[in-house]
Amino acid sequence: MIIQTIRMALKAIAGNKMRSALTMTGIVIGVIAVVVLVAIGQGTTSSVTSSIEGMGTNLLTVNIRTYKNPITTDDLDVLKQNGSISGIAPTLTQSVTAEAGAVSYDSGSIVGTTPSYESIRNQTVVSGRFIKDPDLDNRSYVAVVGVDIADELFGTRNVVGETIKVDGYDFTIIGLLEEKGSTTSGSSDSQIIVPYTLAQRLYSETSVRTFYVSAASSADVTNAQAVVESYLNSRFGISADSSDNTESISRYYSVFNQSDMLSTLSDTTGTLTLMLGGIAGISLLVGGIGIMNIMLVSVSERTREIGIRKAIGASRGNVLTQFLVEALVVSLFGGLLGLGLAVGLAGILGRALSMTMVISPEIVILAIAFSMCVGVVFGIYPANKASRLRPIQALRYEG
Amino acid sequence: MIDMKDIVKQYKMGTQTVMALDGVSLKVREGEFVAIIGPSGSGKSTLMNIIGCLDAADSGEYKLAGLNVTDAGEGQLTRIRNENIGFIFQGFNLLGKLNTYENVELPLIYQRVKPAERKRRVLSALERVSLADRMNHRPNELSGGQQQRVAIARALACRPSIILADEPTGNLDSKTGREIMGMFKELHESGNTILLITHDSAIAEQAERRISIEDGKIKLPARKLTVFPGRPCETAAEACDGPEIQKEVRI
Numbered sequence: 234m235i236i237q238t239i240r241m242a243l244k245a246i247a248g249n250k251m252r253s254a255l256t257m258t259g260i261v262i263g264v265i266a267v268v269v270l271v272a273i274g275q276g277t278t279s280s281v282t283s284s285i286e287g288m289g290t291n292l293l294t295v296n297i298r299t300y301k302n303p304i305t306t307d308d309l310d311v312l313k314q315n316g317s318i319s320g321i322a323p324t325l326t327q328s329v330t331a332e333a334g335a336v337s338y339d340s341g342s343i344v345g346t347t348p349s350y351e352s353i354r355n356q357t358v359v360s361g362r363f364i365k366d367p368d369l370d371n372r373s374y375v376a377v378v379g380v381d382i383a384d385e386l387f388g389t390r391n392v393v394g395e396t397i398k399v400d401g402y403d404f405t406i407i408g409l410l411e412e413k414g415s416t417t418s419g420s421s422d423s424q425i426i427v428p429y430t431l432a433q434r435l436y437s438e439t440s441v442r443t444f445y446v447s448a449a450s451s452a453d454v455t456n457a458q459a460v461v462e463s464y465l466n467s468r469f470g471i472s473a474d475s476s477d478n479t480e481s482i483s484r485y486y487s488v489f490n491q492s493d494m495l496s497t498l499s500d501t502t503g504t505l506t507l508m509l510g511g512i513a514g515i516s517l518l519v520g521g522i523g524i525m526n527i528m529l530v531s532v533s534e535r536t537r538e539i540g541i542r543k544a545i546g547a548s549r550g551n552v553l554t555q556f557l558v559e560a561l562v563v564s565l566f567g568g569l570l571g572l573g574l575a576v577g578l579a580g581i582l583g584r585a586l587s588m589t590m591v592i593s594p595e596i597v598i599l600a601i602a603f604s605m606c607v608g609v610v611f612g613i614y615p616a617n618k619a620s621r622l623r624p625i626q627a628l629r630y631e632g
Numbered sequence: 633m634i635d636m637k638d639i640v641k642q643y644k645m646g647t648q649t650v651m652a653l654d655g656v657s658l659k660v661r662e663g664e665f666v667a668i669i670g671p672s673g674s675g676k677s678t679l680m681n682i683i684g685c686l687d688a689a690d691s692g693e694y695k696l697a698g699l700n701v702t703d704a705g706e707g708q709l710t711r712i713r714n715e716n717i718g719f720i721f722q723g724f725n726l727l728g729k730l731n732t733y734e735n736v737e738l739p740l741i742y743q744r745v746k747p748a749e750r751k752r753r754v755l756s757a758l759e760r761v762s763l764a765d766r767m768n769h770r771p772n773e774l775s776g777g778q779q780q781r782v783a784i785a786r787a788l789a790c791r792p793s794i795i796l797a798d799e800p801t802g803n804l805d806s807k808t809g810r811e812i813m814g815m816f817k818e819l820h821e822s823g824n825t826i827l828l829i830t831h832d833s834a835i836a837e838q839a840e841r842r843i844s845i846e847d848g849k850i851k852l853p854a855r856k857l858t859v860f861p862g863r864p865c866e867t868a869a870e871a872c873d874g875p876e877i878q879k880e881v882r883i
Binding site: 234537540623624 | 681715742
């Protein structure tokens with residue numbers, strides 16, 4: 234019976250190809266819009282999330298704003314004793330122009346830091362090694378470089394042992410960092426990492442201006458932040474009373490919590506995805522109204538047919554199912570076609586705009602389910618109308 | 633087969649109420665070939681619709697093949713239509729998008745007959761109306777007579793208790809009309825109960841028994857009252873109750 238009903242629906246759809254195609258187009262466009270826009274939204278979310286995670290999880294970024302009572306590496310050693318802190322690394326960053334032979338690269342930055350930076354910032358050395366303690370003690374002119382530096386200056390990634398000139402000083406390259414791609418706060422791909430002590434000497438900076446703290450675990454992040462804040466408060470003589478006065482504290486230092494940022498950003502992108510999906514959903518709704526419109530036309534056009542069917546024994550249920558299945562088939566075909574086109578379009582867009590597109594199974598199921606829902610919801614009224622026709626009136630109808 | 637008592641049906645036309653059927657009583661036995669004859673507006677189509685369970689009477693009793701139709705709900709009426717009644721219409725009423733085979737098959741699909749059995753019955757019905765070679769033709773590729781034969785095959789395929797034909801020759805030329813009437817006679821001879829509705833007395837003549845209807849009432853044959861003045865029929869139903877009485881009237 235169901236097979237027969239589907240066959241009848243297909244026949245009715247095929248009997249009116251142009252109209253069916255146009256009706257389907259509404260659903261197709263709706264589904265494409267939903268899938269592609271949500272893919273863009275989810276792609277953005279995932280690329281933002283992964284770039285933040287790429288900077289290291291459990292991460293606190295501390296910026297010192299005052300020159301009173303300068304913080305030194307000794308202070309960091311004290312902080313490091315705390316159980317909730319697993320690592321701490323000061324950094325000293327300068328924008329520089331790097332040269333190798335006649336080639337120069339001016340969008341690099343030099344970062345002086347300590348060996349623990351490697352694990353705190355999730356850096357991986359793909360060849361050679363990272364900065365080690367003896368390099369700090371000896372203030373060696375050694376550098377670990379990002380892939381952009383290697384590509385731009387040497388045209389190869391086989392750069393360990395090469396010499397690079399930064400601000401007139403020659404550095405021996407001892408390692409190459411793994412490619413990270415662009416991140417929200419400057420890429421490590423264009424960094425030149427040198428020993429912290431050497432950077433301090435080169436840029437005549439004795440105090441620590443920026444340091445990264447990694448908490449022992451994600452549960453310790455808040456703890457670690459409190460430890461750092463209370464240490465800095467006492468260090469700068471900020472009383473406990475004014476500790477909730479964030480504005481006065483921010484004149485001395487700021488602590489930036491990576492997980493806060495992550496959740497804020499994913500909230501934002503989540504809202505964005507929802508909004509894009511919602512807007513696209515409206516077009517799917519419009520497609521549904523198109524189905525309803527056509528089905529209503531079809532019901533009045535086929536009044537006589539319905540009358541004949543009823544006279545030879547079709548029940549209300551038979552007629553209802555027939556029209557509902559027709560609406561469902563149109564919307565399902567539209568949905569599947571739209572999905573196929575959307576996957577293709579997402580691929581093309583992703584490549585053309587070098588955007589990350591994520592088509593999750595959830596959205597695929599959602600798009601299909603939603604288009605079927607549209608078919609049922611907007612098909613039920615016309616189908617019901619058809620099934621309620623009295624056979625004699627329907628038979629007399631001159632369409 | 634059909635047993636109707638005091639069937640009343642009214643229609644509202646604007647402010648006026650039209651009495652389409654005014655206390656019609658009627659009996660048709662199994663295997664009979666009955667013609668209901670009446671001019672247009674006499675209520676014969678309304679009667680046919682009620683007999684065919686396409687419409688419900690306002691009052692009265694109606695039994696079809698032992699089933700009480702008066703109390704039947706929508707679902708039951710659908711089943712009765714499907715299983716007990718084979719309709720043949722003036723305008724053929726075939727589905728234009730289906731071919732001959734599919735048109736005949738359709739009521740069997742609604743009856744949920746198994747595919748193999750369905751095929752057997754469709755083919756034998758088509759054989760019967762000699763249209764087996766036109767199986768894949770659409771109605772618009774067939775002549776009027778052929779279309780009506782498809783409709784007859786569709787009615788036969790259901791093995792109905794009664795075949796209801798509403799002006800079956802009305803849209804056909806007289807030669808084809810005779811062919812179709814010949815087919816009805818054949819069906820009657822092989823044991824089918826046939827109820828024919830027509831305004832054409834020449835067509836009605838070919839039936840075994842005729843019932844006249846006028847202004848919503850079964851008309852008493854005028855001669856009867858004069859032939860049997862001492863024993864008038866009390867109701868129209870009695871007058872029309874079977875071939876025996878009809879024969880008496882003829883005497």
